[in-house]
Amino acid sequence: MNRNFALKLITPLALALGCGAAKAESPADYPTRPVRIVVGYQAGGPTDVVARLVAKQLQSTLGQPFVVDNRPGAGSNIASDQVASAKPDGYTLLFAAAPIASNGFVYKNLKWNVKTSFEPISQIMSAPAILAVSPTLPVQNLAELIALAKKQPGKLSFASTGNGGTQHLAGEMLKQQAGINLIHVPYKGASSVITDLVAGNVSMAFMTSISAMQYFKSGQVRPIAVASPKRLAVLPNVPTMAEAGLAGFDVDSWSGLFAPAGTPKPIIEKLQQAAIKAAGAQELRDNLLPQGAVLVGNTATEFKAYIDKDVDHMSKVFKTVKVTLD
Incomplete structure (x- = not known):
């Protein structure tokens, strides 16, 4: 086949394929x-x-x-x-x-x-963070938790889903504002936090209601305060952090x-x-x-x-x- 003739056949085909590919990857598609x-x-x-x-x-x-x-x-x-x-x-x-x-x-x-x-x-x-404690911890509210932590400095722990995250930050805020010493235990995810919280391997954690609501309602984990300006409609009996004694604690x-x-x-x-x-x-x-x-x-x-x-x-x-x- 004549080379020039072949090029005349190939070039339009290549252009057509190129246009088709460009069209397939177009943002509009x-x-x-x-x-x-x-x-x-x-x-x-x-x-x-x-x-x-x-x-x-x-x-x-x-x-x-x-x-x-x-x-x-x-x-x-x-x-x-x-x-x-x-x-x-x-x-x-x-x-x-x-x-x-x-x-x-x-x-x-x-x-x-x-x-x-x-x-x-x-x-x-x-969703606001919710402070929850293990059912093995002998406290029913934030005041009792703070009192226990002060009585046993460095003995209680709080879990989080990772260093520097929302739960870690909330735990550090609790330590600072309440004047207590807690051990931070980071995990890779919420499911691991819940497992150890239920088992009593960690004392407390700031959790989202999405990951923990079923455990709150079953009594496997005890919510004691909500880190928001208002109470949650789905947890009407759980006070805000401000109501429990720590004002301005919104996470x-x-x-x-x-x-x-x-x-x-x-x-x-x-x-x-x-x-x-x-x-x-x-x-x-x-x-x-x-x-x-x-x-x-x-x-x-x-x-x-x-x-x-x-x-x-x-x-x-x-x-x-x-x-x-x-």
């Missing part, structure tokens, strides 16, 4: 293949539970599988690092919780920055969806719309509202403003509360 949602916590924990509910809704709305990939460890930093360095094409997302806003104050050698390494998509929910746990920085705006907008729809889905309402969660579903712009405000708040908190890596 997103998603065209499965999407991975990385979660920095154990399967079965509160963040994982919400992530899986959201993934199911995103799949229904956008027509492609959204697969949850659990990467626990290092205070959720392993997951954040993976997504921060991922290709910004919308096929690797992060479902993160509140510690993403505080880890920068605890871990000094992070490869990512919450304000610059990610594109916020939408905050899905929030909120939240979760939301992120993409790597540089992800095309049309993809962010499409994910934002789907995430907002997910936050309002009946399945999420049925599963999360009875557990004390507040469903949010805000825009990417609103979520970014919320994160910026949370980071600024954390910078002030860490000036007064000492959190060190164990």
Whole structure:
């Protein structure tokens, strides 16, 4: 075959294939293949539970599988690092919780920055932290807990789902404001915390209602105070920390969806719309509202403003509360 003639045949075909490939990867057509949602916590924990509910809704709305990939460890930093360095094409997302806003104050050698390494998509929910004690601990309220801790300095322990996270911060705040000495015991996820709390291997923990409500209601774990301005409707007999004697003790746990920085705006907008729809889905309402969660579903712009405000708040908190890596 004449070489010039062959080139004339091949070139249009190559161009056509190239245009087809470009069209397949166009942000307007997103998603065209499965999407991975990385979660920095154990399967079965509160963040994982919400992530899986959201993934199911995103799949229904956008027509492609959204697969949850659990990467626990290092205070959720392993997951954040993976997504921060991922290709910004919308096929690797992060479902993160509140510690993403505080880890920068605890871990000094992070490869990512919450304000610059990610594109916020939408905050899905929030829930206050609840101080709960092991049923083996002979206390019924916060005053009795503080009295016991002062009587046995350095003997009681508090669990968390990782160094520098919301639960760790809340425990350090309790130590400082109550003037007590507690041992911090970090775990990789909420399920491990609950197991040891029920067994009496740790004395107490600040928990989210999502992970612990069934244990509260069964009596396996005893909630003694809610770290929010108001009592929870689902736990009407549990006082706030202020009512129990520690004013201004508000600790909120939240979760939301992120993409790597540089992800095309049309993809962010499409994910934002789907995430907002997910936050309002009946399945999420049925599963999360009875557990004390507040469903949010805000825009990417609103979520970014919320994160910026949370980071600024954390910078002030860490000036007064000492959190060190164990």
